[in-house]
Amino acid sequence: MGGDFRHFSSQVSLFFLLLLFVPFFAVQSNSSFSPADNYLIDCGSSRETKLPDGRNFKSDQQSVSFLQTEEEIKTSVDSIPISDSNSLPLYLSARIFAGKSTYSFYISRPGRHWIRLHFYPLPHPLYNLTDSVFSVTTDTTVLLHDFSARDSSSIVFKEYLIYASEKLSLYFKPHKGSVAFINAVEIVSVPDELIPDSAASVPQAPDFKGLSSFSLQISHRLNIGGGLISPKIDHLSRFWASDKPYNSFPEGSRNVTVDPKTITYPEGGATTLIAPHPVYATAAEMADAQTSEPNFNLSWRMSVDSGHDYFIRLHFCDIVSKSLNELVFNVFINKLSAISGLDLSAKTTALGTAYYTDFVLNASAITNGSILVQVGPTPNLQSGKPNAILNGLEIMKLHNAAESLDGLFGVDGKYKGPSGGMSSKKLAIAGIGFVMGLTAFFGVVVLLVRWQRRPKDWQKQNSFSSWLLPLHASHSSYISSKSGSTSRRMSIFGSRKSKSNGFSSFFSNQGLGRYFAFTELQIATQNFDEKSVIGVGGFGKVYIGEIDGGTQVAIKRGNQSSEQGINEFQTEIQMLSKLRHRHLVSLIGFCDENQEMILVYEYMSNGPLRDHLYGSKENDPNPIPTLSWKQRLEICIGSARGLHYLHTGAAQGIIHRDVKTTNILLDENLLAKVSDFGLSKDAPMEQGHVSTAVKGSFGYLDPEYFRRQQLTDKSDVYSFGVVLFEVLCARPVINPQLPREQVNLAEYAMNLHRKGNLEKIIDPKIVGTISKGSLRKFVEAAEKCLAEYGVDRPGMGDVLWNLEYALQLQEASAQVDLSEDKTTMNIQLEFSGEEMQILPRPLP
Structure with missing residues (x-):
């Protein structure tokens, strides 16, 4: 277990004996406590x-x-x-x-x-x-x-x-x-300054805030490149263990040690309370690889408990360079970029000077019960020999949703897992589940009997699932079973009998769309020709195809090696079968045959919004035309209408969970439609949130959802706020190649906006075409969407209204001198064939 230090019990056993022989380092401290x-x-x-x-x-x-x-x-x-x-x-x-x-x-x-x-x-x-x-x-x-x-x-x-x-x-x-x-x-x-209230997030997202409200458990505290440091030497009586048991690539590292008296602490930075001199006086650096461009990372792997976020502090001190700016390297945590191009000289302005940086690693990024910290050389380094160092490492566990540092039981002894305690209502549901499970068991017995009596020509059917079909009909779920190395999916249906013997009529009766035979889709895509690929996602490749004598469709073929794809396949069908809206991509049908998972959608000829913002490649003979500011506003408005319908217009509210510019598609008229509902969740009706593992796309993730694993419709609002800044600035939301403060678009844009310098990163192709009033209202909407806490964010209806108002301000700017002091104005808006009155109102 990470926090009990059992791994190095032999070191701990010698702990007090070593205290007798380790001399106290006579160094000047810039802190006392x-x-x-x-x-x-x-x-x-x-x-x-x-x-x-x-x-x-x-x-x-x-x-x-x-x-x-x-x-x-x-x-x-x-x-x-x-x-x-x-x-x-x-x-x-x-x-x-x-x-x-x-x-x-x-x-x-x-x-x-x-x-x-x-x-x-x-x-x-x-x-x-x-x-x-x-x-x-x-x-x-x-x-x-x-x-x-x-x-x-x-x-x-x-x-x-x-x-x-x-x-x-x-x-x-x-x-x-x-x-x-x-x-x-x-x-x-x-001391108050030991743990900050915020830290950079890994994977990269808005900074993790609110650390002051968390309890922490120290899991690991390592003196990298050196030996045991006793409480006698540490001003806060901390024990620092050697990193040897955790160095997963010792052949690639070399320990470096200098006199602790030479270590300095910068004004306003690290102090001896953060870490004592001996931590910064030792380090591990890259061993000589006998090559001019070594390509490996120094790596340390520590065991931790799953289900928790972790606070990680890295200590650095350049004790290996001969001059400034020689040492520039990258930092990775669980193979995710934490810092790109860390130049210690730029941080400390001197050699041998202590520096530290903090991160919070999200629980969803922890696999196999371990945390892997790596440092490695920056490619294409202009000066200096490729190298990387690490001096110290601290890993601390944050309490979970049960406010526990050990398991899912609260201080009252009750289970506080993702579904909460077992209330009487939940017990009743569990009882119903037991009865349903018992019924399902007898159903399986009936199926097995029927299987034994199957007709000899049963193999002429399309699939095993189609043979089962006439028995039941109401809803579908998907089960993955494996025999040897082959995965087989079966469709199991509910209790209402169907008179139809074919898939197509069955699914049309259920309102789940048209069923396509696999051969139909092979013909439509010329046997899934790679030349027909128009996109690739986590679920699989997307092909353009033709059905019914020339109708173009988008055909998304699932990757058979993806177990998660089964859930996405089912969710997509269930969600889109009950959704019909002008600004949502329509599902035409699907195929569940020959171990395939294929979805067929209406074709959106202008592709993802992202391609129109910054998707054109250099020297492209047919570059994508630049979208005007008015076109961008109309696209944002259409997307907001689609999301507003999801949240409020469906029979039960739906949270999209993966709002981003690649999931906003444009038709031939640049009409925007929201797509990809594989991660969507039904909105909560009672508790106000869904407790679920964090999923989505980094850069767009709601920080509150990221921290607490509690999903709400305001999580979509946050993601849409990131989309708004992406539309305005036409750059990726995460760009690890930029300086640290510019990596995350949402954070960078908000910081510039607070300083009044947002124009600095607005897309230069449109910067001179936006009216001040329109820009102000648009940025106001984006800023409100990005509020730290969901309760402070507007609903999609309010966001939609303000975007429509921003559009009217843009259109009116060429004709009317709008006064910023006016509190009301009437503008005629053509909206679905009707006249609509727009009255300005502030976001909540």
């Missing part, structure tokens, strides 16, 4: 315990007012079976709790505090602590749930950062029939 609260408790001890690092731990007998417990149970030993046990005095005694017990500490200064818990299962004549199972919580946060320290060959050390004011209580709750125990507790104030 005296904690307002400093509770150090040796639990179960009869006397004060002094550690080699100079800290004194009081006995909880001496501080009995802190402890509330029903029974006075203690244990102590003279030694423990760990090498150099005499250097581990904190683990020679323990307090045991047979029932719920509490340590309470009065807080003199509100703020973040260290909570450090020490565990080692000592022997006791009545209780076997190696079998103990218990939980530890504060009033607001679960620290440990069903924790057990079964390994008597190593200690367990847990470290947390928790906000506290007035009083901080630790509740020890043993599992039924078990006991809880603790060897030592530390509650110590933390």
Whole structure:
């Protein structure tokens, strides 16, 4: 487990012994900190315990007012079976709790505090602590749930950062029939500047804000390129482990060390409270690859718990260069770009100067229960030898939606997973599900009997699913089953019998569109000729084809290796079958035959909006014409109408979940239609959000959804706000090749707008054609869409209205001198053949 430091228990076992021999580095500190609260408790001890690092731990007998417990149970030993046990005095005694017990500490200064818990299962004549199972919580946060320290060959050390004011209580709750125990507790104030309120997001998105409201658990704290750093050396009594167990490519790295006295701290930047001198005095750099252009990354892999976002701090100090601007490199986290072209000289203006940077890694980017941090050379470096370094690394777990740092149970002991606790309503639903499951089981039995009695010519049917079809008919779902290496999909239908023996009539009766035989689509696309490909997406390739004697259609063929494609295929059919709107791409039909998943749409001859903004290639003999500002406004208005219909006009509201310029298609008249509903979700009717894993396209993701995994219709509004700036500026929403502050379009545009310099990045092809009033109203709409919290964003109806108003201001600007002081104006607007009155109103 990431936070218990078991991986390097041998280092921890030597921890206190090493303190006796590691000299204190006599260096000048530019920071000092005296904690307002400093509770150090040796639990179960009869006397004060002094550690080699100079800290004194009081006995909880001496501080009995802190402890509330029903029974006075203690244990102590003279030694423990760990090498150099005499250097581990904190683990020679323990307090045991047979029932719920509490340590309470009065807080003199509100703020973040260290909570450090020490565990080692000592022997006791009545209780076997190696079998103990218990939980530890504060009033607001679960620290440990069903924790057990079964390994008597190593200690367990847990470290947390928790906000506290007035009083901080630790509740020890043993599992039924078990006991809880603790060897030592530390509650110590933390300097305010240690953890910021915001950090850059990975994958790249708007900065993660609100860190001050999160509890954190330290999972890993590594001194890269060096050895163990003891609390005696660290001003905040932190333990820094060696990075050796985590270096996944040691052959490519070389350790570098300088005198810690040479390390400097910049004014207004890193301090000794952020990390002590020895962290910055050691580093790992790229080993000599005997080539002028080495192409590899230094890599460290750390195990972590899934289901949590992680705060990651990287420490850098250029102790390898001979002169400034020699060292420029890239930083990756879980193979996603975190920093492109990091020039330490530009950050610190001097060599040997401490620098750090923070990130929050989204839970959705964590695979295989690990975090991979990499640094590597920047391609095409103009000067200096290709190299990359890392000096220190910290990884901290953020509490999840259950406000837990260990599992999905809240402080009340109730399950707080994605679907929440099991309310009576949910229990009733579960009961109904059980009955339905039982019914489905008997249905399968009937199908198997029918299968045994199938006609000999059953293979003449199109597919196994078509043989099943006459049995049932109401709705469809898709199941993936595998035999060997071959994946087979079957369509299972509901309970209403159909008189039709064919797919086409069945699906037309169900309103799900036309069913196409696979051979029809082969003919339509000339056997899926690569020359017919007009687009490629996550689901698969899109082909242009002709059906029914010349009608052009777009045919999206699913990638058979994609398991996710099955869900997208089903969702697309179910969503579009019940949606009909002028600004939504229409689904004509589909094919579910021969292990194929194919969707057939109306053809949009002018393709994705993005291509018209910046899709033309250099030296293209037929470049895509530039869209005028009026055309862009009309396209945005059409897209907003489509999304507004999704949110409010459908029988049940729908959240698109992947709004972006490649999913806004244009027909021959540049009429905009929203497309691709494979990730869409029905809008919540009761709780106001859908708890779901984060999916969508980076750069467009709602930061609130990104943080909390709670999807709302305002998530689409945020994405549409990014689209508006993309339309205005005609550049990609994420461009890792640009300087850090310009990588994310939404952030960069908002920063420039606040400074009054937005014109700097408006598409130069249209910058002189936009009226001031139209631009102001358009940017106002985009800015409101990008509010940090969904509750502060307008609905799509308000966004639509203001875009229509921006269009009227643009059209009127050539004829009427509009006064900025006017509060009302009447403009005639031709809208669906009718006259419409436009009255200006502010966004909410």
